[in-house]
Amino acid sequence: MASTNHKRPRTLHSFFSPPSTKKAKVAADDQTDQTCASGDNLPQTAASNHATYPFRVPHLPQELQEILYFSPEAEGRTINDQPDLDLVYYEPYVPKSCERKLFEFLRHELFFYRVSYNIKRGPVETVINTPRFTTVFGVDETSRFTSEGDLVDAVSGKPVPNNMYRCRPRPIPQCLGSLKHLAENATGCEWNFVLVNYYASGNDSITYHSDDEKFLGVDPAIASFSLGAKRDFLMKHKPTPDAHPSETKPMKLPLASGDMILMRGRTQSKWLHSIPKRKGGEADRGRINITLRRAMVKGGTDNYYNYNVGSGGAYKWDEGRREMMPWTDR
Ligand SMILES: O=C(O)CCC(=O)C(=O)O
Numbered sequence: 001m002a003s004t005n006h007k008r009p010r011t012l013h014s015f016f017s018p019p020s021t022k023k024a025k026v027a028a029d030d031q032t033d034q035t036c037a038s039g040d041n042l043p044q045t046a047a048s049n050h051a052t053y054p055f056r057v058p059h060l061p062q063e064l065q066e067i068l069y070f071s072p073e074a075e076g077r078t079i080n081d082q083p084d085l086d087l088v089y090y091e092p093y094v095p096k097s098c099e100r101k102l103f104e105f106l107r108h109e110l111f112f113y114r115v116s117y118n119i120k121r122g123p124v125e126t127v128i129n130t131p132r133f134t135t136v137f138g139v140d141e142t143s144r145f146t147s148e149g150d151l152v153d154a155v156s157g158k159p160v161p162n163n164m165y166r167c168r169p170r171p172i173p174q175c176l177g178s179l180k181h182l183a184e185n186a187t188g189c190e191w192n193f194v195l196v197n198y199y200a201s202g203n204d205s206i207t208y209h210s211d212d213e214k215f216l217g218v219d220p221a222i223a224s225f226s227l228g229a230k231r232d233f234l235m236k237h238k239p240t241p242d243a244h245p246s247e248t249k250p251m252k253l254p255l256a257s258g259d260m261i262l263m264r265g266r267t268q269s270k271w272l273h274s275i276p277k278r279k280g281g282e283a284d285r286g287r288i289n290i291t292l293r294r295a296m297v298k299g300g301t302d303n304y305y306n307y308n309v310g311s312g313g314a315y316k317w318d319e320g321r322r323e324m325m326p327w328t329d330r
C-alpha cells in the first residue's frame, strides 16, 4: 500500500488564530439565531436556526471546537494500490479525546428523516424504504445563502424564485459547517453539501452504489466521516467487460469512530461501496456517517433533498428511550 502524508503543516500563526481563510463562507453557512436569553431570562446556548429547520441546532460546544481544531489526529494514508482506486484514509481524523462526545452531540441535536420513495421499473412501481436515518444541508454552486438565511443567485446576488428548488434548501448549521471548514483546510477540497446518515442498528445499511452523479462533476472528491459504532465499509470494482477481466480485489475497511476516508479520482466512477447489515456486535450502539460533497448544479440540490429529507416528518433522538422518535412541535 502506497503511503503519502496528507497533513498540512500548522504554522504558529494558524495555531493562534481561529481558522479564518473561508470566514465569509462559514458565516453564510451559519444562519445563527444568537439570542442568548429566553423569555424566563435563562441563558440559552447559541444555535443555528432557519425557517426550514424543524428546530434549532446548537453550536458545537466550545470544548469540542477547541479539540477539533487539532484534527486530523492522524496523517492521511493514501490507498491507491489497485486500478482506479484513490483513497486517503485518516485513522482517525477526529481526535480520540472528543470522538464520542461529537457522536453523542450530533445524534442528540440534529433532526433526521426516514425517507421512502417510489421507483418505477417498466410498469411496476415499488416503494423503497431507505434503511437508515438521513438528513442533508447545503445548496449547489449556482446559489448561496446570505447571512440572513435568504437564498440568492451565486453570481447576481438576486433572490432565487421560491419555486426554483423542489424542496427549500437548508443552510449548513454551525456544528457541521465547522467540521466541513476544518476538513477543507486539511485537504484543499471545497464542498457545499453535508449529508448525514444515522445507522441505528446492524439492520440499517446502504447497498452497493457509487456517488458519481453528473451533478458532482468529473472525479468528485468526497470526504466521509465515521462516528460511533464500528461498521465495515466494503468496496469492489464495478464490473468490467468480459474481454478485460478485472484484476482488482474487493476491500473491507473496518471504519472506527473518528475515521475519515477521502474518496477521489476515479474511485466513484469505477468502484462501488456499501455498509452491509450486521448481526450483533457493536452496530446496535448506532453509527453516524457524514459525507461532504460538492454539487455543481440545481439537479444535485433537488436530488439530495428528495432522497435525504423527503416529504415525511422529522425524527429526534430521545435520550430516555435511547432511540429516534418522530418529532412533534410541542
Ligand atoms: O456510511 C458510510 O460510511 C457510507 C455512506 C455512503 O456511502 C453514502 O451516503 O453515500
Ligand SMILES: [Fe+2]
Pocket (backbone or CB within 6 Å): 209, 210, 211, 273
Ligand atoms: Fe456513498
